[in-house]
Amino acid sequence: MPEYPTQEASTETTQNDAGNGNIAAQTFTFHELASATKNFRPECLLGEGGFGRVYKGRVEKSGQIVAVKQLDRNGFQGNKEFLVEVLMLSLLHHQNLVKLIGYCADGDQRLLVYEYMRMGSLEDHLLDISPDQKPLSWYTRMKIAYGAAQGLEYLHEKANPPVIYRDLKSSNILLDKDFNAKLSDFGLAKLGPMGDNVHVSSRVMGTYGYCAPEYARTGHLTLKSDIYSFGVVMLELITGRRVIDTSRPTDEQNLVTWAMPMFRDQKRFPELVDPLLQGGYPAKGLSQAIAVAAMCLQEEASVRPLMTDVVMSLSFLTTTA
Known part of the structure; x- marks a missing residue:
């Protein structure tokens, strides 16, 4: 199993690692995810967690149904939590862990894209x-x-x-x-x-x-x-x-x-x-x-x-x- 990058890694590290093939997660643009969730419309909202809201979406390119977590931009330590999640889930793979499909780090937007879990929590x-x-x-x-x-x-x-x-x-x-x-x-x-x-x-x-x-x-x-x-x-x-x-x-x-x-x-x-x-x-x-x-x-x-x-x-x- 590969060594984990440090939790204090910068966004650039995450993106570079992704480019090097260490991280399997895809990168999405903010536009793609806004379009997938119909501009984060309320009827697509699946729930709200400690770090932001989760929406149901459909990725246009693949037609895949996904869950999109939009991290709260005012959230305390938001960027660190985002990186921890991307790095952890990119390196950890098991049938009883939710699969991370990709992420978006456009400007100050931080979003995570997961497999959609139909029955909720x-x-x-x-x-x-x-x-x-x-x-x-x-x-x-x-x-x-x-x-x-x-x-x-x-x-x-x-x-x-x-x-x-x-x-x-x-x-x-x-x-x-x-x-x-x-x-x-x-x-x-x-x-x-x-x-x-x-x-x-x-x-x-x-x-x-x-x-x-x-x-x-x-x-x-x-x-x-x-x-x-x-x-x-x-x-x-x-x-x-x-x-x-x-x-x-x-x-x-x-x-x-x-x-x-x-x-x-x-x-x-x-x-x-x-x-x-x-x-x-x-x-x-x-x-x-x-x-x-x-x-x-x-x-x-x-x-x-x-x-x-x-x-x-x-x-x-x-x-x-």
């Missing part, structure tokens, strides 16, 4: 779903967890140096038409510690509720910080609840705090299950899924499992056999 199908929307089945939920875990395993174990994703949450797990999960939004990703270092120090970023307690406290980021966030997503999949929900009673507003006491009492496991499943889940599968979430959410980072172990555990939960 996990959040769209799990949290606050409309009454006419069919809830995700237990096995679809486990399939999504397994796919997201494989994406993280690739970043942690196969990429060299390892990559800390840093912003795992249900809105960043995108789904294709068959509900295969792909991780998206690499603007906050960090290269992991190298040599004798055990952590990377960084300004605490990410999303409240998903951040590992030690990272929130110290700014020390490790691969285990991602494992904690994965545990939070597992809990969301099991419960159908938001990680922070101020509309609930005070003692139920923080998902992890509410769920933790139930981890120790198997008789209470059914209380954790999303009521929309209407009992449609295997008791043994539930116990194993809760065990995975509980292991990932341990307060002490060093005792959380490796992503490889999580992937192995989840591989048994995706089939009805």
Whole structure:
């Protein structure tokens, strides 16, 4: 696997690397992307993230349907996040990571072009779903967890140096038409510690509720910080609840705090299950899924499992056999 260019690389580096064939991403002009999204018309808007808006578009030359992320030009550190994302996704390739097709760096415009994920994000199908929307089945939920875990395993174990994703949450797990999960939004990703270092120090970023307690406290980021966030997503999949929900009673507003006491009492496991499943889940599968979430959410980072172990555990939960 090629060495990563430094995250502080300049735009010129990115474009030169692209020209040298190191980076597979295509370059687009701003005009091409404005035309693909009908001038960024509101009806093409797919969603808004921390760094800008995402539009559905159709590239005229190829006819390909894509998602175009237009970075907020007033965004703090926008150019750095843009470069991190282009470099990370150009060098990292896995079926459970969203594919970067290309980018645009015209003047002060910064846009990223990805494969279009037809089913949107996990959040769209799990949290606050409309009454006419069919809830995700237990096995679809486990399939999504397994796919997201494989994406993280690739970043942690196969990429060299390892990559800390840093912003795992249900809105960043995108789904294709068959509900295969792909991780998206690499603007906050960090290269992991190298040599004798055990952590990377960084300004605490990410999303409240998903951040590992030690990272929130110290700014020390490790691969285990991602494992904690994965545990939070597992809990969301099991419960159908938001990680922070101020509309609930005070003692139920923080998902992890509410769920933790139930981890120790198997008789209470059914209380954790999303009521929309209407009992449609295997008791043994539930116990194993809760065990995975509980292991990932341990307060002490060093005792959380490796992503490889999580992937192995989840591989048994995706089939009805």
